Amino acid sequence: MPVQLYLLALAIFAMGTSEFMLAGLLPDLAADLDVSLGTAGLLTSAFAIGMVVGAPLMAALARNWPGRSSLLGFLALFLAAHVVGAIADGFVVLLVTRVVAALANAGFLAVALTTAAGLVPPDRKGRALAVLLSGTTIATIAGVPGGALLGSYLGWRATFWAVAILCVPAVLGLLRAIPVQRMDRPVLRGELAQLRRPRLIRVMLLGALVNAATFGTFTYLAPIVTAVAGLGTGWISVALVLFGLGSFAGVTAAGQLSDHRSGLVVAVGGPLLLLGWVSLALLADHPIVLLGLAFVQGALSFAVGSTLIARVLYEAAEAPTMAGSYATAALNVGAAAGPFIAGLTLTTRFAELGPVWVSSLLVVLALALASAGGLAVTERDPARAGG
Incomplete structure (x- = not known):
């Protein structure tokens, strides 16, 4: 893979x-800025909404810019948002920086997906996507626990500074490694017209459903570990790291299969994913089972999810400047909707296990949609697909 x-x-x-x-x-953070925990939680919602809205908006805005300029611009904006966030003296300012950071993140990811697809042969988009998404999975393994540890010792502002510093080598590296290239851009209306193709919409919905299931439970894994399995708070980090390790393994394995065997990944991994969520809902009170399934579900979720997102890039091949935004939107609609829907079940009789049952239901819907359209739909060459 290219450096x-x-x-x-x-x-x-x-x-x-x-x-x-x-x-x-x-x-x-809430205590430092003198706001309630619920108000502080709006920072997470603002970021999720910014990601969903930002993907197509930022991609359309930057479509006429050279790829390197777009990537560097979005990354610099993301870095600046974290510097401002680190020195913010009020909640409103911090909230604005989270929206700006989300827009920059969405724009960067949309352009990065398109750039990655152009760096490899046409039949290796899945492998390229696996390398990109490894950044996200490693964040769940090391970045998030490391940020929490840093925040506990030096305060939440130190974590914002750390993220900004992490961006510096990426900016310098991309400045040297990504050549300045200009390409003929198709008419935007024609690229947006691709969204009328049922096959593209179907794969985007599948990706969103699986991702919603993933983050629906991942977001509320902590209370499952403590309240259901009866483990101490120290085991929360263990469960999160196991999920992250599984996600890295899953996205890596799927990268070897998603280009030519995507139908197989969905056909085998989808039912196993459903079985895993149901098993977790029924057996989460057994600590060993819970920890084992954290790894397994991380692997299956990212294997199936990343395969579907790779297929979005294939299905949107005739929208070269917008394909990355379609994939990003599918990812983030799921990431925003899953935790919201799952959170509604916490006050029902399902309590802490409500999110797991929601994840199960979302995978059932995904399997039904895949079955209705034919699992083999993800195998066909989109260049020859009629929609």
């Missing part, structure tokens, strides 16, 4: 750390 992919993955590692780090920082 440029790993530099892009480094930037995505920093962005993934930023996206998930607030889970361990909110209590101290």
Whole structure:
């Protein structure tokens, strides 16, 4: 794989750390800024909304810029948002920086996906995507726990500074490694018209559903570990790291298969993913089972999810400047909707296990949609697909 992919993955590692780090920082942040915990939680919602809105908006804005200029511009904006966030003296300013950071993150990821697809042969987009998403999975393994640890010793502002510093080598590397290239851009209306193709919409929905299931439970894994399994708070980090290790293994394995065997990954991994969520809902009170399934579900979720997102890039091949934004939107609609829906179940009779049942239901819907469209739909060459 080209070295440029790993530099892009480094930037995505920093962005993934930023996206998930607030889970361990909110209590101290709320106390420091003198707001309620619920108000502080709006920072997470603002970031998620910014990601969903930002993907197509930023991609459309930057489509006429050279790829390197777009990547460097978005990364510099992301870095600046974290510097301002680190010195913010009020909640409103911090909230604005989270929205700006999310827009920059969404724009960067959308352009990075398109850039990655152009750095490899046409039949290796899945492998390129696996390298990019490894940045996100490593963030869940090391970045998020490391950020929480740093925040506990030096305060939440130190974590914002750390994310900004992580962006510096990525900026310098991309400045040297990504050549300045200009390409003929298709008419935007024609690229947006690709969204009328049922096959593209179907794969985007599948990706969103699987990602919603993933983050629906991942977001609320902490109370499952403590309240259901009866483990101490120290085991929360263990469960999160195991999930992250599984996600890295899953996205790496899927990268070898998603280009030519995507239908197989979905056909085998989808039912196993459903079985895993149901098993977790039923057996989460057994600590060993819970920890084992944290790894397994991380692997299956990212294997199936990353395969579907790779197929979005294939299906949107005739929208070269917007394909990355379509994939990013599918990812982040799921990341925003899953935790929201799952959170509604916490006050029901399902309590802490409600999110796991929501994840199960979302995978059922994904399998039904895949079955209705034919699992083999993800195998066909999109260049020859009629929609």
